[in-house]
Amino acid sequence: MNHLSISFSPHSTLPQRLHTMSSLTEAVVAVASYDGYGRRRELQAFDDTKAGVRGLLDAGVTSIPAIFHHPPDSLPQHQEAAAATPIAATDDAAAPAVPVIDLQGAPREEVVGLVRAAAETAGFFQVVNHGVPADAMAAMIAAVRRFNEQPAEAKRPYYTRDTAASKARFYSNLDLFQSPAACWRDTVFCDMAPEPPLPEELPEPLRGVMFEYTDAVRKLAVWVFELLSESLGLAGDHLSKLGCGESLKVAGNYYPPCPEPHLTLGNTRHTDPTFLTVLLQDGVGGLQVFLDHAGAGGWVDVPPVPGALIINAGDLLQLVSNGRFRSVEHRVLANKSSTGEARVSVAAFVDVGRDRSVRRYGPIEELLTPGNPPLYRSVTVEEFISHFYRKGSERRPRLDYFKLEQ
Numbered sequence: 001m002n003h004l005s006i007s008f009s010p011h012s013t014l015p016q017r018l019h020t021m022s023s024l025t026e027a028v029v030a031v032a033s034y035d036g037y038g039r040r041r042e043l044q045a046f047d048d049t050k051a052g053v054r055g056l057l058d059a060g061v062t063s064i065p066a067i068f069h070h071p072p073d074s075l076p077q078h079q080e081a082a083a084a085t086p087i088a089a090t091d092d093a094a095a096p097a098v099p100v101i102d103l104q105g106a107p108r109e110e111v112v113g114l115v116r117a118a119a120e121t122a123g124f125f126q127v128v129n130h131g132v133p134a135d136a137m138a139a140m141i142a143a144v145r146r147f148n149e150q151p152a153e154a155k156r157p158y159y160t161r162d163t164a165a166s167k168a169r170f171y172s173n174l175d176l177f178q179s180p181a182a183c184w185r186d187t188v189f190c191d192m193a194p195e196p197p198l199p200e201e202l203p204e205p206l207r208g209v210m211f212e213y214t215d216a217v218r219k220l221a222v223w224v225f226e227l228l229s230e231s232l233g234l235a236g237d238h239l240s241k242l243g244c245g246e247s248l249k250v251a252g253n254y255y256p257p258c259p260e261p262h263l264t265l266g267n268t269r270h271t272d273p274t275f276l277t278v279l280l281q282d283g284v285g286g287l288q289v290f291l292d293h294a295g296a297g298g299w300v301d302v303p304p305v306p307g308a309l310i311i312n313a314g315d316l317l318q319l320v321s322n323g324r325f326r327s328v329e330h331r332v333l334a335n336k337s338s339t340g341e342a343r344v345s346v347a348a349f350v351d352v353g354r355d356r357s358v359r360r361y362g363p364i365e366e367l368l369t370p371g372n373p374p375l376y377r378s379v380t381v382e383e384f385i386s387h388f389y390r391k392g393s394e395r396r397p398r399l400d401y402f403k404l405e406q
Contacts, residue, residue, distance in 0.1 A: 042067050043177055050159040051152040052172035052186035054342075057256050058152070068264040070181045076299070076333060077262055098122050098289060098302050098310075103223070104129040108230075115224070116231030119313055123328035124289050126308040131223070132216040134307055139209040141282050144252035144344050146205040147188050158188070158203055167197035168206070175389075184264050184334045186254045193218065193248040194353035206252075214248055214348065217278050217309075221245050221350045224276065224311055232321060234366060242320065242361070244275040246353030255286065255343035258334040266332035266343070271398065273388040274314035276350040281310065284343035290329040299331070315399055316351070316384065319376045322363035327399070356381040376402045 046067065049055050056065070099122070101114045118125035147155070147170075158170035172186045173179065190202060192214045199207045225245055226236040239245075255266045266286055281287060287302040287310075302310060318327040335343045352359065362378030379402055388398050 039067065040177075043182075046172075046182075047161075047176060049152075050156040052148075052155070052159075052170070052254075053184055054148055054186055054254065054256050055152050062259050064184070064258065064260045064264055068182045068184055070264050070268075074268065075262065075265070097291075097300065098124045098126060100126045100128060100305055100308060102129050103127050103131075103227075112227050112230045115227045119228060119231065119325040121326070122289065122291055123326035124302065124310060124312045124330070126302070126305050126310050127220075127224075128305070128308050130220050130309055132213070132220055132309060136209065136213045136216055137280055137307075137309075140213045140252075140280060140346050141344050143205045143209050144188060144254060144346060145342065147203050147252070148186055148254040148342070148344075150205070155203075166201065167191040168202045170203075179268075181264070181268075183267050183332075184255060184258045184261075185266050185332070186256075188252040188254075190250045190252075192250055194246050210250070213346075214250060217348045218245065218248055218350075220309070221248075221276060221278060221348075224278075228317075228321075228325065232324065232364070232367060234364070238364070238366075239275075239320075243352050243354070243359065244317070244320075245350050247349075247351040249349045249351070251347045251349070253332075253345045253347065255284075255332065255335040255345075257337045257340050257342065261334035261336035264334045266334050269329045269331045271327045271329055272312065272314040272349065273316070273385055273398065274349045274351040275317045275320075276314055277310075277312045278348040278350065279310040279312070280346040280348075282344045284335065284337060284341060286333040286335060286343055287345070288331055288333065290331075302330075314349075314351075315388070316361060316381065318399060319379070319402065320361055320364050322367050322372065323375045324367070352381045356385075357383075374404060377404055 042065065046065065051058070099114065099118050101111065101118065103111060105111075106114075115125065155170050158166070158168055160166070160169050161171055161174060161176075163169070167190060169189045170187070171189070173182045174187070176182055188203065188206070190206065190210060191197065192210070196211070199211070202210055222240055222245055225239040229236050229238040229240075232238075253267075258264060269290065279287075281304055283304045283306075285301065285304055288299040289302060290297055291300050312330070313325040313327050315327045317325050332343075332345075337343070357380055360378040360380055363374040363376060368374055376399065384398075384402070387401060
């Protein structure tokens with residue numbers, strides 16, 4: 001392979017750099033040196049375009065840059081080939097699955113039982129009859145798609161890796177310079193609570209619908225926290241009183257079709273370092289969760305269900321429930337759509353909003369007994385998040401670092 005070195009004058013302006021990189025194919029794909037300096041140069045060349053993965057496709061790439069190549073043992077086809085049995089045993093009626101729960105389809109006690117069973121096993125469940133209007137869900141998906149498919153010039157003003165820069169940020173792979181490999185995904189991220197942005201702070205495609213959608217999602221989160229509290233034998237408002245639902249941050253993820261999906265991922269395996277996630281996905285699919293059954297673990301698809309929202313427990317919910325609720329690893333496959341359709345999902349992360357550096361969270365005292373001692377030490381949210389990203393490249397579960405010796 002021919003290698004191309006890319007360098008810029010330290011005095012060059014951003015427009016000059018973008019002009020130099022007018023051909024993304026030459027600027028990014030041809031740079032394939034994997035010594036530390038060469039990889040960093042390739043990452044920087046990609047980041048400097050401020051166009052994301054969608055920009056690569058708009059430039060006509062037919063193969064993915066080396067920065068997106070993941071280790072073979074992390075890719076589905078390698079894992080399936082190495083497995084003695086199929087990875088996703090979805091046809092086995094006895095295997096754990098991601099259930100669909102009708103929140104208004106049974107007496108409350110029965111719904112509480114279904115939520116308890118799902119949160120204690122799969123850690124994921126889909127909900128219908130959840131109160132979030134269908135038109136708001138459809139409009140939210142369309143808005144994220146419209147933002148990402150507009151010309152790169154319209155997105156660049158929002159492009160940043162500074163999480164404190166503004167309440168609306170566009171980027172491709174927030175951990176681009178820290179992760180072993182980039183994912184085939186772009187993101188528009190909005191801080192919506194406890195201090196919502198002004199409408200003019202949001203990109204034009206997201207204005208209006210973002211406020212309607214997140215207001216409805218916050219109400220749903222309160223409802224789910226009530227069901228989870230009751231499933232622990234606590235008062236319905238217990239988790240909400242802990243402040244678990246004060247903050248809402250929304251990630252609109254855009255997964256363009258990938259020309260070489262066997263080499264990369266849409267998102268690597270991870271857990272969510274929050275209390276709760278409410279996920280809206282379109283009909284393309286690609287989300288998988290890692291479930292254990294009879295001592296064997298495997299990746300299970302979470303198929304799109306019309307009108308449904310996906311709920312999953314985060315690490316901090318596992319911590320305060322003293323391990324009762326499970327924060328389960330999940331990932332997104334690279335989009336291999338033959339129709340050219342991008343996958344869109346909208347993840348709403350529900351978390352603590354205030355006093356993140358001083359308020360401490362540990363196992364709920366009412367759940368502890370001599371036979372059920374605390375599994376984890378108490379921690380501030382700020383400390384936990386800091387540790388989460390500092391240990392981002394390790395496979396060890398993040399909660400393990402906060403376990404108490406038994």
